[in-house]
Amino acid sequence: MIHNEKIFYLHIIFVELHIYYVGYTSNIKKRVAEHNESDKNTFTSKHRPWVLKGYFDVNGTEANAIGIEKFIKKQKSSKFIERLLEEETVFSGVLAQLVRVPKLRN
Numbered sequence: 001m002i003h004n005e006k007i008f009y010l011h012i013i014f015v016e017l018h019i020y021y022v023g024y025t026s027n028i029k030k031r032v033a034e035h036n037e038s039d040k041n042t043f044t045s046k047h048r049p050w051v052l053k054g055y056f057d058v059n060g061t062e063a064n065a066i067g068i069e070k071f072i073k074k075q076k077s078s079k080f081i082e083r084l085l086e087e088e089t090v091f092s093g094v095l096a097q098l099v100r101v102p103k104l105r106n
Contacts, residue, residue, distance in 0.1 A: 008058045008065035010072075010098065012081060013050040020081045021050065022072045024065035028055055054085045057099040068094060 006026040013021045013035060021044055025031035032052050035044040044050060058065040071094045072081065083089050091098045 006062070008060070008062055009055045009101070010058055010065060010068055011055040012053045012085060013044075014053045015047045015050055017047060018078065019047055020053070020078055022069055022081065024058065024062075024069045026062075028052070055101050056084075057101055059097045059099050064097065068098065071095070 008024055008026050009028055010022065010024050011028055011031060013023075013032060015021075021035070023031065023035075032050060035050045036048055038045055058068060072084070075081075084091075084095075087100070
């Protein structure tokens with residue numbers, strides 16, 4: 001059986017003002033470039049340049065990706081995000097379906 005479903009990723013980007021931004025996408029490279037280059041007046045357009053700190057395969061649907069993104073943003077904690085980025089962190093609960101992607105592939 002051939003699957004035509006998109007794979008969604010949760011991405012965490014960072015700017016030197018010690019600000020993290022969490023979002024989801026199906027195309028990591030394109031989305032990070034949009035955060036850094038878009039002419040739209042958005043939160044990320046006000047704080048540049050953004051650096052990709054980590055990303056995770058959501059292992060589910062776009063709705064799952066949105067739910068996880070909202071959950072993380074509701075924590076309102078850079079410490080929480082930093083713990084997610086640590087390699088030894090084991091995900092549980094809402095985050096259990098996240099799969100750490102070791103590095104951006106070309």
